[in-house]
Amino acid sequence: MKALLVGVTTKYDRYDIEYSLDELENLANSLDIEIVGKISQQLDSPNPATYVGKGKIQEILLNIVGSNADMVIFNDELSPAQLRNISDELKIEVLDRSYLILKIFELRAQSRESKLEIKLAKDMYLLPRIQYLREKESRIGGGASTATRGAGETQRELDRRHLMSEINHLRDELIAVKKMKENQIEKRKRNEIPIVALVGYTNAGKSTTMNSILEYTKKNETDETKDVYAKDQLFSTLFTYNRKITYNKVNFMLVDTIGFVSKLPHNLVNSFYNTLQEIKNADFIIHVVDTSTNYLNQQINVVMEVLHSIGASHIPQIFLLNKWDKTISEYIDTPGYKSIRYSNKTKQNIDLLLNTILEEISPSFISARLLIPYNKGDLANLIEEKCQISKRNYESNGTYYEVEIPKKIYPLLSEYDLDTLVS
Template identity: 40%
Template sequence: MDVLQPNEKVIVSGISRMQENFDYSMTELKNLAAANNYDVVGEIRQNLDRSLAGTYFGAGKLDEIKELALANDATRLIVNDELSPSQLRNIEKGVGVKVSDRTQLILDIFATRARSKTAITQVEIAQLQYALPRLHPSANKLDQQGGGGGLANRGAGETKLEMDRRVLNKRIAKLRRDLKEADVGAEVRRAKREENRIPVVALVGYTNAGKSTTMNGLLERYADHPETKTVFEKDMLFATLDTSVRQLTLPDNRKFLLSDTVGFVSKLPHQLVDSFKATLAEAANADLLIQVVDYADPHYPEMMAITEKTLKDIGIENIPMIMAYNKADLRDATLFPQVDGDNIVYSARDDKSLAALIELITKHIYADHETHTYLVPFDQGQIVDYMQRETAVASTDYVEAGTKLVATVDPIQAGKLKKYQVED
């Protein structure tokens, strides 16, 4: 029988640096550690205006961390910022345990969660970009040989370091080429959707805000065979990294595409922001964004600010957005669903909430649709078939001159059907 290995015991730590949201950032760091299956056994904070260039913490604080680690059998320290290579090495020497910074922790979580080839490639690029400046001769066996070789050995170590960097750069270049090839296929699919004029709606927001739950709720109501199309959902940070795109068909036969994107987090590593731009292209090309917010979390305003900053950082701006305040069922004395302009308070697990959300979505994506009356001669049944299949037909009547239909159409459909339009 397999014996379950105990989770690694870790201490989380950080420097306030007068950060307005420092408390929340440290809470989030503990949640990230738990998401990576670490057991958080202690926390150390230091109030400093800025971190020390060489050791990040002050000398006294390093001693305090060392004592706390010994007392709690901790084998790793996690620091709430991205550390320089020298800071990493110096802290490890000072505290006597392994050290990970926030960036490495998030990269580790992403590496564990990546499932699709594209996500795996994106995460590997980010990991290699993070590792590149942290290569050090002391990590190379050639640099650690004893004896009288002195300068010769040091030179060999430096040569090995340069070789390692070349290998990493070549690997990054190859992975980027692979990603570019994958992007071509995605671009073709997006172009085809644009040609067919199917509106695209993208769910964005903080990790674990309920984007996947919202998507699955809508799929169960409006997708054909939803049991084969639902996306993975779990109450955990970064449950999924892949963008999922699904088609929804409303009762009036109008269709749109809904995409579920990777969640955001504060201090999202710039390596990941760069590599995941391709994944977030669905959001960049959307007709409408829905920012899903965990309304039950007291820190939701910070989460919203971070989401909007991240969207701006990756170049997603000037797209209409619905603010969707989810998990209202977990918030005391909160009525839902409530709609006020482009804001909705709802629960992704409530049918009335999902109906209200759909109504809000349709007001946006079908704003340019028009309703007209059409008269199609009986010998042009293919036009009637097209309208019943592709447009929102409100009524059908058979008159002496042909089939009379009242239908709501998009601008392209309106152009195709203009010859059949009659006075309303």
């Protein structure tokens, strides 16, 4: 299938149109659609009737002929009216960005919950557009529908009713599935195991990083280290996956999440954000960045915006500068955030990454019972000065303390920690 891409740019846009259309091209390519041309128009705002201006429609028509395109894909979600008007003018298939994303999600969905969520989002999107989009269902990604455009009023009404009853059904099923999941999250919270979330733009390498950490921290062959799915495609991961990691005796839950992209379909936003609730529960965020792309800054911005919109921007964060084996920049500026140069190919700095995680999730004070020999007056002074002392006993072989020690100075005292001494 060959498609023309059409985008409108306004002065309020955050990303330049070139980037935005490249992103759209990537989405289309994931559905085996070949792009044969890109057209853009600068407007104050998209035209409510036809998205682009009237004259531009003529230019698109000429381009369709010239490029042999068999569909036109618009860079924003078209309203049902826009979709109708444009379809009438262009007389070939018209799709929009939202439809592509929904379609990709639908093809990738694996779990029962993700299938339900995406079906619901897609049905909600289709409901007001059914008469113009059912036909396309059968052309991209192998949908099952046989409806044709211009089907009679009765057929249209039947389609609509069918969709509505399906939507109600899906909602009920989802409520049941969600209840089960909430219970699980509750349980985990009560266990108080710290949560570390891998977040980032789609295809940045989150799932691969999860697998590298699983492999690296695996002690013996019998450990349960079930890999998560990672692949060179957009949206390999839908929803979240959790794996318990133990490193240097510290446990934490590592959470792999769905990749971000700009301009997500409205209908997907709800289901998508539900899956991101787990990020809000995180104690620490590893922001995985693909350093091999030309669009590094735009991708970072997309991720920061989503984090902000789900109320997760206050959570401590580190930038994992991934794919450093093929980075195109020597230096990447991440103002205000720590960053680690990393690669899943070479595993460079994986130990630094894990140590940083431990540092972030471990409490800032360590409770300990110490026995400080009388000849270590300097250490006794340090304790008196820096630690919160809840008990102090002078015993025959030294001073016994029960204290809260600031994490930073614990290494100076660990030698005298009664609970770690080898007997």
